[in-house]
Each structure stands twice: as structure tokens, then as C-alpha cells.
Amino acid sequence: MKITYSLKKSLIILTLLYPMLAQAEILALVNYQSKPDKTLKREGLAIIDLDFNSENFGKIVTDIPLPTDLVVHHIFYNKDVTKAYVASLGSNPLQVIDMTKQPYELKTISVPECQVAEDLVFSGDKKRWYVTCMGSSNVIMGDAQTDKQIKVIAAAKTATSKKFISHPHGIGINDEINRIVIANTVHPTDFSDADETVTIIKARSGEILSTHKMSEKASPSGSAPVEAVFLPKSNPERLYINTMFGNALWTGVWNSMSQNFSFSQIFDFNPLKQGVPLEIYFNHKLDKMYITTASPGYLNIFDIKNPAKPVLEKSIATAEGSHHVVFSPDERYAFVQNNLLNLPNMSDGSITVVDLQKSTVKMTIDTFKNQGLNPNSIVMMPKWYHDNAH
Numbered sequence: 001m002k003i004t005y006s007l008k009k010s011l012i013i014l015t016l017l018y019p020m021l022a023q024a025e026i027l028a029l030v031n032y033q034s035k036p037d038k039t040l041k042r043e044g045l046a047i048i049d050l051d052f053n054s055e056n057f058g059k060i061v062t063d064i065p066l067p068t069d070l071v072v073h074h075i076f077y078n079k080d081v082t083k084a085y086v087a088s089l090g091s092n093p094l095q096v097i098d099m100t101k102q103p104y105e106l107k108t109i110s111v112p113e114c115q116v117a118e119d120l121v122f123s124g125d126k127k128r129w130y131v132t133c134m135g136s137s138n139v140i141m142g143d144a145q146t147d148k149q150i151k152v153i154a155a156a157k158t159a160t161s162k163k164f165i166s167h168p169h170g171i172g173i174n175d176e177i178n179r180i181v182i183a184n185t186v187h188p189t190d191f192s193d194a195d196e197t198v199t200i201i202k203a204r205s206g207e208i209l210s211t212h213k214m215s216e217k218a219s220p221s222g223s224a225p226v227e228a229v230f231l232p233k234s235n236p237e238r239l240y241i242n243t244m245f246g247n248a249l250w251t252g253v254w255n256s257m258s259q260n261f262s263f264s265q266i267f268d269f270n271p272l273k274q275g276v277p278l279e280i281y282f283n284h285k286l287d288k289m290y291i292t293t294a295s296p297g298y299l300n301i302f303d304i305k306n307p308a309k310p311v312l313e314k315s316i317a318t319a320e321g322s323h324h325v326v327f328s329p330d331e332r333y334a335f336v337q338n339n340l341l342n343l344p345n346m347s348d349g350s351i352t353v354v355d356l357q358k359s360t361v362k363m364t365i366d367t368f369k370n371q372g373l374n375p376n377s378i379v380m381m382p383k384w385y386h387d388n389a390h
Helices: 005-023 382-388
Strands: 027-034 043-049 060-065 072-077 083-088 094-098 106-108 117-122 128-133 138-143 149-153 168-174 179-184 197-202 208-213 225-230 238-243 248-255 260-268 275-282 288-295 298-303 311-317 322-327 333-338 351-355 360-365 373-380
Touching (some): 027 072, 072 117, 083 117, 117 168, 128 168, 138 168, 168 238, 179 238, 197 225, 197 260, 208 260, 238 275, 275 322, 298 322, 311 360, 333 373
Parallel strands (some): 168 225
Antiparallel strands (some): 027 043, 043 060, 072 083, 094 106, 128 138, 138 149, 168 179, 179 197, 225 238, 238 248, 275 288, 298 311, 322 333, 351 360
């Protein structure tokens, strides 16, 4: 990627500001883009101060403009939190930032068979990464050290195919059982061709093993599984899956004898009149699970002391488009980013601060919203990411 003059200028500013940034208690990295009704288009990465005791609380500490055709969607750290991988819906679907070097610089990773990059996961041995490509219906396996493409994992969906990958979005990995689970979702441009399945892959080889339905309704249900997340340290191994259009939470439990998963629906958001469940998070003790729903916008808190039967403790209204969440290092507060793909009625543009002890909204940060911008995702900066990692 060519670095524009404005980007170079911002990188220099970031270098000069770094000593000041290091003094802040809590910093997060947000990628943003203009709201659809804005004629002057903007896109960038912003570092925002989330320290309640700072005079800069809620403010953008530094801003790094990006080309407006990237449509940066997600940011993922590698296992060492030394590199940040940037997945984009537009041009240059996958880029990487060396977080150990100043100024920060985006470098393009060559993944020519990938269109509309979505989610990334990393193997526990730090050797490989895997990125789902929603537009090209495949998964790219890459070398996590050299960032070179290793393999393209694909299997076309046909009328008779029993195992396939179709518009993959979510991806979960479990090294103990050498398995990856892919959530087959929808066509990225118009949300057509909604699938209803997840696909199981051998992690180290990339071999596609099987595809499983995530709906209790007759096919085609169009339930659109969107995220697949393993519960850390569970025995037996367990993962949770949200269905974006089915408005349900599913679980998969590993059977060591059959070497496969048993899937079942364990929660229905429809009676709550909540739609589009998205991200799944856990606390450090792994006895709480947090799930965002984008329509009309909630943060749901579940008790998972019995992981097979999550109990909803509280649904906290946030704002339209509730999506990604970061947590304060002490897990007292959750910061909920409210925007999903600039979609109508799901793109408020705010960040809701939730007090998890009181189960109430503490305040709303409108920094991006007031500038006509929508945050697309939020992650903690490396120092504080370590504090949040499980």
C-alpha cells in the first residue's frame, strides 16, 4: 500500500506523542469511517483515551487517516501482541502493523484469492494464522512469522455437497483437538444467500471435514451463523455460535470418541425482541459470557457456571448497532462500540460505557458520532490488551 502524505504526517505525529500516550492508564484503538450521509469521506485509525481520571477521557489522542476505499472492519492481535492484523472489506483485504516499531505503518499481505476479509485466528504455537474471506467463500492459511500465504481452503457449495464453505465470517480454533470451526453467513454486498451452517476443518492440514446445520427450522432457514468462539479451558471442549438472522445461541460440544461435535440451540433472543446477535466474550474467571445484539442494541450478560445452560442475568440497552466490546483491566467497565457496517438502524456511532458491577449504563462517548463518523471496531492497545487477555 502506498503511504499517503496525510498518513505519513499522522505517523510522525504519533511518534512524537508516544511518550505522552505511554502515561495514560487505558488506551484503545478504534477504526472508523464516515457515516453514509457524509459527502466528505473519511476513514482511519484512532487511539482513544478510556481513563476516567484523564483530562483526555473519551477523546481521540491521535488520528491516523487511511485511504477511504479500505473499509477497515476488524483488528486482531497475534499471540505475542506484537503485530496487529487489519481485515478490510474493500481494497487490500489484509494488512499488518508491527506494534513494536514507531511510527506504526500498515503493510499489505498478499492474499489474492481473498475478497472481503473478516475474522482472524492464530494457532497456539504461533506458527499460523487463518482469515475468513466472506466475498470469495474461502479461508486463507498463512505463516504467522513471515506473513506469507500457505494455503487456500475452499469447497464450493452445491445442491449435493455435504461439506462446504460459503461466505465465511466467524472462525474459532482449538489447538487441543486440532479443529477450526467456520461460520457460514451471508453474501457481503446484499446479505443474500444466507446460509445456516458451520464447517469443521482440521487446523494444521486445512482439511475440510464436515458441515453442520445451525437451525431448528426447515431448510433453507437462512439463520446465518456469524461468530464461532471456543470457551477457553473447557472440558470437554465447547464452542458457542451466534446465528445472526436466527437470533439464537448454539453450542457445540466435542466428543473425543467420535472425534466430532454435537450441536444444539441453547438460547433464543426472539422472546427478548432482540435481533442480530454478534460478538461473544468471556470474563477472566470464565463464569460470565457477554453477547452483543445489534438490533435494537443490547449487551447481554450470561452466567455460564454451567456452560451447557447459560442463564441470562441482565440485558442492558446500549445503542443501535451494538457490536464489539473491550473491558477495563479490572473488568469493572465494558465499552460497547455501536455500529454494524453503517447499516440503517444499526449505526448509532457511539461507544456505550457499561458499569458491570451495577449492570447499568454509566455514560455514552459520542466522540466519533459528533464528527459524523462510525466506529467499526474497538480493541485495547497492546499494554492493556494483555490485561484483558485470558
